[in-house]
Amino acid sequence: MGRPRRDLSERALGFWLLLPAFLLLGLVAVYPILHLIYTSFLDLHLAYGTRGEWAGFANYHRLLEDARFWNALRVTLLLALVTVPGAALLGLILALLANLPFTVKWPIRLGLLLPWAMPLVFAGLIFRWFFESDYGVVNDWLRRLGFSPLYWLTNPKLAFWAISASVIWKTASFMALVLLAGLQTIPREYYEAAQVDGAGPWQTFWRITLPLLLPSLLVALVFRTLTALQTFDIPYAMTGGGPGIATETLAMYIRTQSVENLDFGYGSALAVFLFLLCMGVTMVYLRFITRQEGE
Amino acid sequence: MRAPWFRLGLWVAGLVVVVNGLFPALWILFTSLKTEAELTRIPITYWPQEPTLDNYVRAFREAPLLRYFANSLVVAGGSTALCVAVAAMAAYALARLRLAYAQGILVALVALAMFPPATLVVPLFQIFTALGLRNTYLGLILPHAALSLPVAVLVLYSFFKTIPRDLEAAALVDGCTRVGALRHVVMPLSGPGVFTAALLAFVNSWDEFLLALTLAPAREMRTLPVGITLYQGEYLFPWPLISAALVVAMVPVALVIALFQERIVAGLTQGALKG
Numbered sequence: 001m002g003r004p005r006r007d008l009s010e011r012a013l014g015f016w017l018l019l020p021a022f023l024l025l026g027l028v029a030v031y032p033i034l035h036l037i038y039t040s041f042l043d044l045h046l047a048y049g050t051r052g053e054w055a056g057f058a059n060y061h062r063l064l065e066d067a068r069f070w071n072a073l074r075v076t077l078l079l080a081l082v083t084v085p086g087a088a089l090l091g092l093i094l095a096l097l098a099n100l101p102f103t104v105k106w107p108i109r110l111g112l113l114l115p116w117a118m119p120l121v122f123a124g125l126i127f128r129w130f131f132e133s134d135y136g137v138v139n140d141w142l143r144r145l146g147f148s149p150l151y152w153l154t155n156p157k158l159a160f161w162a163i164s165a166s167v168i169w170k171t172a173s174f175m176a177l178v179l180l181a182g183l184q185t186i187p188r189e190y191y192e193a194a195q196v197d198g199a200g201p202w203q204t205f206w207r208i209t210l211p212l213l214l215p216s217l218l219v220a221l222v223f224r225t226l227t228a229l230q231t232f233d234i235p236y237a238m239t240g241g242g243p244g245i246a247t248e249t250l251a252m253y254i255r256t257q258s259v260e261n262l263d264f265g266y267g268s269a270l271a272v273f274l275f276l277l278c279m280g281v282t283m284v285y286l287r288f289i290t291r292q293e294g295e
Numbered sequence: 296m297r298a299p300w301f302r303l304g305l306w307v308a309g310l311v312v313v314v315n316g317l318f319p320a321l322w323i324l325f326t327s328l329k330t331e332a333e334l335t336r337i338p339i340t341y342w343p344q345e346p347t348l349d350n351y352v353r354a355f356r357e358a359p360l361l362r363y364f365a366n367s368l369v370v371a372g373g374s375t376a377l378c379v380a381v382a383a384m385a386a387y388a389l390a391r392l393r394l395a396y397a398q399g400i401l402v403a404l405v406a407l408a409m410f411p412p413a414t415l416v417v418p419l420f421q422i423f424t425a426l427g428l429r430n431t432y433l434g435l436i437l438p439h440a441a442l443s444l445p446v447a448v449l450v451l452y453s454f455f456k457t458i459p460r461d462l463e464a465a466a467l468v469d470g471c472t473r474v475g476a477l478r479h480v481v482m483p484l485s486g487p488g489v490f491t492a493a494l495l496a497f498v499n500s501w502d503e504f505l506l507a508l509t510l511a512p513a514r515e516m517r518t519l520p521v522g523i524t525l526y527q528g529e530y531l532f533p534w535p536l537i538s539a540a541l542v543v544a545m546v547p548v549a550l551v552i553a554l555f556q557e558r559i560v561a562g563l564t565q566g567a568l569k570g
Contacts, residue, residue, distance in 0.1 A: 010392050013473055017388035018400065020381040021444065025407045028441040032418035033410060039418065094315065097308040108309060109556045111316030116563075117548045118320070119502035119520045122541055126319045129326075129534060137322065140339045173316060174563075181564035230413040233504045237524055251413035251505070258417040259509050271414040278411050 033275070039268040046262035059269035069270065071245055072253040079164060079249065080228035086168040087224055088217065091175025096209075098176060099183045112180070115173035124237025127166035128153065131238070138162075153239055156246030163235050163247055170234065171227070175220050182216025183209070222285045226278055250274050320545065327351070327538040334535060350539035360540055362515060363522035367544075369432050370507070370518055371500040374439035378496045379489055381440065382447035387477065389448075390455035391463070401452065405445040412442060416509050423510055430513040438506050443496035450495065450565050454488025455481070491562035494555055501548055519544040 043055040063069050098108050115123070130137045131152035139149035152162045186209065194204045232251040235241060241248035241256075248256075254274065258267025326334070327350050328343040354360050385404065389397045419438060420429070428434035458481060466476040504520045511517065517525065523540045526533055552559065 009473070011394065014388045014392045014394045017384040017392075021385035021404060021448070024377075024381055024437070024441050024444065025404070028419065028438045029407050029410045029415065032415050032422060035422060036414060036418040039421070094312055097312050100305055100308050102305065102309055106556060107313050109560060110552065111313040113552045113556060113559060114316050114320055114549065117498050117502070117552055118545065119504060121504045121520045121524045122545070123319070125524065125537060125541065126323055128532070129538075130319070130322075134337065135335060135339055137339070143338065169315075169319075177560060177563050181560075226411070230411050232413060236504075254413060255416055255505070255509065259420055264417065264421060267417050271417045275411060275414045278414075 036268050036271055036275070039264055040272045042265045042268075044263075044265040044268075046264065050265075052265075055265060059266050062266060063269055063273065068245060068248075068253065072248050072250045075160070075247060076229060076231065076250040078160070079167065079231055080225060082164045083167040083171065083231075084221065084224050084228050086164065087171040087175050088221060090168055090172035091179055091220070092213075092217075094172060094176035095179035095183055098180055112173050112176050115170060116177060118170070120170060120233035121237045123166060123170040124234040127162070127169075127234070128238045130166075131162045154243050156243055159239050159243065159247050163238055166238065167228075167231065167234050171224060175224060178216055178220040179213060182213045186212045218285065218288070222282065225281055225285070229274065229278055229281065250277075320549075323538045323541050326534070327542045329535075331535050350535040351543070354536050354539040354543065358526060358536065358540070359515065359522070360543060363517050363519045364543065366432075366511075366516060366522075367501055367519040370435045370439060371497050373432060373436040374443065374500045375493050375496040377436060378440035378443045378447050379451075379493050382444055382492060383451055383485070383489060386448045386451035387455055387481065390452050391460070391481075401448070404448055412438075412503075412505055416505060419506065420509055428510075430511050430516045432516075434510050435500075435507055435518070438510070439500040439503055440496070442503070442506075443499045446495050446499070446562075447492040450492045450562050451485070451488050453565050454485060454491075458484050487558070490555075491558050491565075494551060494559055495562050498548060498551065498559075 039052075040059055041055060041057070042052045043050045043058065044052040094112065098112060102108055129135075131139075133139060133149055133151050133154070136152070138152065142149055150158055152158045190208050190212070191204065194208055199207065230251050231249045232255070235247045235249055236252060239247045241252050250270065251274065254267055254270045257263050257270060261267075322341075325341065325343050328346040328348070329340070330345055330347055330349065333340060333344055388394065389401050394400070415438065423429045423434050428437075462480050462484075463476045466480045467473070471479065502520065503518075504524070507518045507521045508524075512521070519540075523537060523544060526537055526540070
């Protein structure tokens with residue numbers, strides 16, 4: 001053996017150092033997902049006393065014919081479609097503003113960090129009160145502007161928009177923090193050169209800032225999309241999925257079917273669907289990012 | 296210096312960022328100081344007219360807010376300690392040891408822990424029920440630690456990469472063992488990285504709702520987000536109580552942010568993973 005003994009002990013040390021991480025993830029991520037996939041093929045409904053017989057694809061067939069599932073999928077996708085670009089846009093504006101040469105920086109950082117650090121349900125609870133029909137801030141502003149107050153949380157359409165606005169506010173700050181870091185990596189010389197060439201602020205933004213910000217923007221978009229597909233906390237706190245099931249998301253429906261109705265077989269099939277949806281989104285983004293880098 | 300219009304623009308820009316970020320928090324703070332009568336007045340008031348601490352007294356007396364607070368501290372503290380310890384070992388191995396597939400393992404660790412929590416709810420509910428881990432601290436500490444693991448590994452990995460290898464090599468030459476070099480050279484230098492990872496893990500756990508709601512719903516085991524959200528009754532929304540409780544629950548996180556802003560921003564952008 002030509003290789004020194006230290007290499008071997010290094011391998012052993014590496015094994016022991018990595019073992020706890022593997023154990024932790026194995027216990028609360030890998031094994032549960034395998035268990036989930038297995039359960040999705042069982043007829044396991046504790047409330048009906050079924051004992052977990054093999055059911056093949058029965059749960060998945062049921063999913064195709066379940067109007068409430070399609071509603072939840074529609075709500076989830078619409079929410080992602082509205083709040084991901086919404087948060088990106090608001091986050092970009094906040095990042096551009098925060099990147100200006102302030103002499104005192106801590107209030108700006110506080111303004112970005114506090115919404116990020118606030119639990120999602122707390123944002124939901126606060127915005128629930130903002131959109132309250134009698135004593136809410138939003139209707140107060142409408143009244144002052146001469147409009148009649150609206151029933152934000154009891155009207156299905158308005159409830160969706162109230163939730164979207166709250167999600168956008170809550171998640172834009174994270175976007176802004178990531179984009180701000182991206183902005184700060186753009187070399188100053190690029191802007192100086194643009195100035196010499198006589199480029200206006202608009203041109204500078206489209207030709208320099210945005211293209212160079214694209215990698216950070218893509219990373220932020222991937223994570224925002226993944227969390228958008230799992231939206232639970234804010235609608236749970238604001239409307240509980242109501243009125244009726246108008247604002248029920250997939251994550252809420254999964255929890256209702258499994259934890260509340262104790263239909264683990266069907267709940268698992270729903271969760272597997274969400275899992276595949278998230279994986280699919282990640283793959284699409286990864287392909288997009290690698291193609292970007294290849295160019 | 297700069298033109299006056301530029302400074303005015305700067306002020307406006309700063310105000311937009313600050314007001315956008317702080318308005319909801321300031322709004323609950325002011326609301327929590329209002330009397331119940333003032334809360335149901337139209338038109339609504341923004342600044343409390345007759346400030347009172349009654350809501351805070353009620354929040355502690357009528358609901359087990361103190362218990363929720365203690366639960367959150369135990370769960371967030373426990374999961375932070377576990378997460379950082381496990382992540383530091385893994386990150387050190389990946390950053391400093393000559394391991395085959397280190398890059399692959401790093402990617403896999405991060406990818407593994409990216410599993411959507413919403414899908415983990417169903418199997419963890421079943422498994423933890425079977426193991427008797429529901430409504431226990433350990434039953435929340437384990438998943439919370441795992442959820443923060445990728446961020447912690449990434450933060451610590453990039454931190455360990457910045458510690459010069461020569462320092463360790465020198466210790467080894469001086470007759471230190473590998474573990475000895477780790478304890479006497481690397482660990483004292485890793486304070487800032489460990490601290491950043493710990494801050495992020497703590498905030499993650501303090502804020503987590505879905506798993507806490509599902510795995511520890513018993514009244515005496517609820518964390519702050521769960522306890523406060525479940526205040527709402529069937530028909531009435533006890534806003535005075537909730538606003539005071541929200542303020543109390545936000546104090547530790549607000550303190551952490553105020554004290555360690557720069558470190559949090561640095562950590563967030565190193566392991567930018569959470570929305």
